[in-house]
Amino acid sequence: MxxxxxxxxxxxxxxxxxxxxxxxxxxxxxxxxxxxxxxxxxxxxxxxxxxxxxxxGLANAHTHAAMWIFRGLFDREELPQWLSAVERAEEKLTPEIVELASKAAIMEMLSSGTTLFVDMYLYPEATAKASSELGIRAAMGPVINDKVVEEGRAEKLVTDLLGAAPPNVTTIINVHTTYTASEEALKTAAKLSQKMGLNLQLHVSETRQEVYKIKKEKGVFPVEYINKLGALTNRTLLVHMGWVTSWELSLVKKAGATVVHCPASNMKLATGGFLPLVEMLNSGMNVALGTDGAASNNSLDMFREMKTAVLLHRNSYWRTDIGAPEVFEMATLGGYRALGLKGGxxxxxxxxxxxxxxxxxxxxxxxxxxxxxxxxxxxxxxxxxxxxxxxxxxxxxxxxxxxxxxxxxxxxxxxxxx
CATH class of the missing domain: 2.30.40.10 (Urease, subunit C, domain 1)
Structure with missing residues (x-):
């Protein structure tokens, strides 16, 4: 241009x-x-x-920008209790508060070299407005849940944001996770992603409890489940993935989906598990890096996230297969590639x-x-x-x-x- x-x-x-x-x-x-x-x-x-x-520029491939406002709260909680505490606090949020909190997060990201972030949160139009004003590149979209699907509003929410989004904001589709969204909600999100050619982002296999719940109720593991529903494609961003099987990895590889690794947040929330990063990279998967939100990291500094990722996997593997080159590519090219953008x-x-x-x-x-x-x-x-x-x-x-x-x-x- x-x-x-x-x-x-x-x-x-x-x-x-x-x-x-x-x-x-x-x-x-x-x-x-x-x-x-x-x-x-x-x-x-x-x-x-x-x-x-x-x-x-660094690509923060998964965050919840406006959760900047919750930094330093609920630090002793494990994920289930943490989510409950956050949900109670979110009752006070308005579009105006989300816009202001998003501005704070975006300014923190810009001042630490982040040029692109992928967001999942309430009032995405407010975060889009903040992104436009401050000039950062971003991707965000509505969260498709059971209520939205039951009310028949899913496609309208996406098209409204798509029509209003400024040039620096890419519209995507979000689903919180496999256990908080019904099968119908997941199918709806998958169909919209395919119909409109938009990325689909969701938390997957973050905890052992989630994996056991899906396996018990659906008869398959989480990645198999979303694949069965048509939600696993080359436009899918799979966030966390700390509890996965080798055959699920083969499905991810075949689909060409992106895995987003958030090591600091996972460790802080004591989710356990282990993302098999060496195997993912050796297979040619696209892996990106994210901080998650400031409420669970608590930093939005991608330099810290790169170092955390290297140290975690060197300590876990007892090997030095993962080093500066690998995580640098995850933190730059990996995030842009996930969205089909020529950056990094x-x-x-x-x-x-x-x-x-x-x-x-x-x-x-x-x-x-x-x-x-x-x-x-x-x-x-x-x-x-x-x-x-x-x-x-x-x-x-x-x-x-x-x-x-x-x-x-x-x-x-x-x-x-x-």
Whole structure:
């Protein structure tokens, strides 16, 4: 898409993807797309990046943005009790509160290098509005549940959001999980996904209780169940997947679905289980990374999530099969690929969704070509991000004005007592 130009000049390092690195180059952006990466480029506005590491923007492939307002609450609860506590607190939420809480979460994500997030929550139109105002790329949609299906509102909810969504927001279809939605609700969501060509996101095999319940009631395991209902396709995002069988993995692989790993949230909520990440990646599955909501993580920092994922699986496998390259791809390309978006690489023809890190940060030093990726995954944090670019526009740059704005929003939300 032609349009205004922006040139990132003299980038100290450009991490193209998990395997390719460039030094002292320029990145030329036109409209929302990278048009060239190389030396001696120029055009439009220029941003001096001589002290920056430029990398693909991070894709938070599963979160509940507005749950930012619940951060630090219910920390001692295991998942079933935690869900009950959250549901009681949600009775106080309105579209206005969700919009404001979404803004706080989006600003946190932008300030830590996230350029895309996939959301599942109440009042998606409010979160879409916040996303549009702040310039982040996002995917969200209505939650299809029994009440919505019984009232015949499922398709209208999707089409209404689809028609109103700004260009930076992709409409998807959400189902909470296999045990809170009826068979009819799951079938309805699957049919809408196929009919409208939209992604379908749902929590699957998050706990042992869920797996046993579905197996007892339906005679099959959760992934088999959603496959039987037509909900397992190459547009499906399967979130959590900590309690899966090897034959379920073969179904996921055959369908071309994406698995979204949320390691910090799963461990905090004591869900147990084990996502077989090495086997998934070795089979060629697309695996993305997500923080889940700030109520269950409690951070929205994808740098922390990358490190958590590596450490969890190295400790669990007693091997080093999972390292910085694998989780970096999950946190960038994996999320974009799940939505069919051409992002997650710093290369010609890709979306200009980028994170610029301060190369002078002590957490990135010593900084050498050989350790850039390692430092980003094992040592960096979101606070090292200097600027975040989404669709060719600078959506975040480190300054006092940004800090003051998020502080004002937080102060308003802190007046609400849960």
């Amino acid at each position: 032609a349009g205004r130009q922006l040139t990132l000049k003299n980038c100290k390092y450009v991490l193209v993807d998990k395997a390719n690195m460039l030094e002292n180059v320029d990145v030329l952006i036109e409209g929302d797309t990278i048009v060239e990466v190389g030396k001696g480029l120029g055009g439009g506005d220029e941003l001096d990046c001589r002290n920056c590491v430029v990398m693909p 690489r710093v290369a010609k023809g890709y979306l200009a969704d980028l994170a610029l890190l301060d190369a002078a940060s002590p957490r990135l030093r010593p900084l050498r070509r050989s350790n850039v990726l390692s430092n980003l995954v094992y040592s960096a944090c979101g606070c090292d991000v200097y600027a975040t670019i989404v669709g060719g526009h600078i959506a975040y740059i480190r300054n006092e004005e940004f800090k003051e704005k998020i502080s004002e929003i937080a102060e308003q939300l802190e007046q609400i007592d849960f």
